[in-house]
Amino acid sequence: MKFKSLTITLFASSIFLTIIICIWKILATLQGLSFTNLNFNLNLSLSLGLTVICILIGNRFNHILKILILSLSFTILYTFLNESSPLWFSVGIFLLILFFTNKLKKYDFKYLNQDFISEKIVFEFLSLFAIIFFALVILFPFYIMFVTSFKTQTALLINPLDLSIDFSKNIFEIFKSYFVIFKTYDFGRYILTSSYVSIGTVLITLLFAIPAAYAVARLNFFGKTFLSTSILIIYMFPAIVLVIPLYTVFSQLGLRNSVEGLLIVYTATTLPVAIYMLQGYFKSIPKEIEEAGLIDGQNWFGIIIKIIIPLSLPAIASVSLYVFMIAWNEFLFSLMFLDNPKTFTLSRAINHLTGDAETPRQYLMAGSVVVTLPILLIFIYFEKYLVSGLTAGSVKG
């Protein structure tokens, strides 16, 4: 029993350590260090040794002193056995091992004698690994997007692995791509158009959705159940089946290439979900408050303006942010409806940039950063509202 849990602990932890060292090495490669070998087996045996020593020592020694000494000696050994590397790389290794040995603190012989301990330990390292895995998989593309926008096409073609930013250049040189896309490619205008379309969509959607949601939530009328079920069904129909008829009709009416046409379409496609989300919230408002309003002589308009809206501000915030996100990120309709660079939204403009194969990729990535950053910042700042909007509306996507 003890032997089994001991071996499992040893292998789980040392494989974990080896993998995070490998990930660190790969990330360092992207800073221009020329590593060509991960030395997986060598590092695995090193990690195994470290874990054995760590568990053998156990709690017989001052913990902080123990992990410092162990990490330092391991780092020196690692640097000695592997290829030469700059100081910052070794510092990174040192910190990783410090973190790792600190994690091993509670694993002594006593702890390993518990029931089901091997399963627990595997689970612990698995989740630790999963955290790193998910963080890496998600953030890596964003990192590449950001870093590429500061490089130049020629430098990337010569060495695609060197993504380091050269800080010795002056600030104008570093941010050159951003200056270029705003000056040459007119991104300032596209930001304005995109903001105009997104904010306009939010306002018009609210204007239409709040009364409709109130009617669905509160009033009795013929066809109510039919209406509330059809809202969800309508919502499931995708943009791609609407695109051809809308394209033909909008061409004949001359609404293509106009931001107003886009506004109408965005509003209509987000209306069902906005009504669905709002009516759910309106239903949770106690009826008595409205009745009090009725007695005070308010008509429905007054009730909506003076009672419903102030009480459901959180739900309205969720809906607004969700609709804003959809409108800001929308691509298909802007691709179909906008041909004239004067009316482009940001998404369409980036797509237009790729139409020319000569466009250097750092401009493309700078444009991508410009379109991604606002929505991510809004998301981080208003996360609570947007998450509840997403959960309610995430039948779509």
Added chain:
Amino acid sequence: MSTTLSKIEKRTAYTLLLPAVCLVFAIILFPIFANVWISFKEVGLKDIRIPEPRAKKIVKKLQNSNSELQIIYKLRNSSLIQDIREVRFSEKLPKNIEPINLDKRCEFKSQKVKCFFGNWEAGYRENFEIFVKDVNNNSININNVKSNKPELDGKSNNILLTVDFTLKNFKNVFMNNNFFDLLMTTFYFTFFGTLGAILFGIFAAQLVNQKFYGRTFMRSILLFPYVGPVVALAYTWTLLLDPNSGTINSLLVNYGVLEKPINLLGQKYLIINILGFELKLRLALTTVIFFEIWRYFPLAFLFILARLQAIPRDLYEAADVDGAGPFRKFFYITLPQITAILSILFMIRFIWNFNKFEDIFLLTGGASGTLTLPISVYQQGFAVSNIGMGSAVSIVIVLLLITFMIIYFKLIGKKANEI
């Protein structure tokens, strides 16, 4: 009394609903029905422009006289395929100016030149001339004459409104040899995309449901792929996977995993040898599916996490007392508790992945074996310029969607309301 009250209530309800219902009807329901109409017609992209008579006006001075001007109208039918009937022309002339030797088709009345040109066939062109002179033989200000614009008017058939129908589009869609392949690709993409997103969603939710340092940060970044704009993310991935100078390929070659770079988005098949069997993997399609999973697992994660947090703690405490390990707890407590939400998620995500257009379009454009039904709508309608065919494919999508929805509401529609 009560009847009038309920009448007022009804009237209020309809007034409040009217704007929203009208808009949704015009932009969503009408196009779905219009698709049916268009799909039975032979319409190309060029046919949808309504032909109109056009005139370009050129004013010339005459050499021998200051009081006379020559006006040339370059008339044409804007359409190269359709006729225009009963073309009428009118233009107001400035004061004291009169036409001389006016064309037979025209007349001059109350300072206006009015002409009736009759029928213009497709691609019709004519240079039409008028000479004008000042009544008092003064010199004419040329800008006065230039500033007026002629008005033209004519009748034409709008090809979309005629009543000749054909079954050709549907015949082309179904008889096409690739139709089965198209359908299979769509289902393959949809099924594995959905399944993968849900599996990763379960992992991520299980992870964030534990306590660890940086948990809120983790929860925020897990949603990044879904919140970010698809255009930016798709192009970033294209760049990452680029065979010549993409980061992933360079890394793999650098560490000796691959001998030469592999075009993950441009290669249709990857042949793998396992124990002497040759396996053909749809490489580009698989890559696209992985992008799809990467982008949409956050949604599954969000749903599953909400459900996980609602599972009563005492269930786990009881399991602890019984001495169950973490894996057993997952399989015997967590999984049974989330099966309902998983089945709903699967259906909803299946429907949405089935409709996915942007992701595939931006990554591969439907090339190298990634052509799905939604991409096919775009290709038929706008790349091949056959609107009728595009609509027919849309109809196929709508029919399949309706089938899925019926299954969805039959199977779990009631459950969905309970959760």
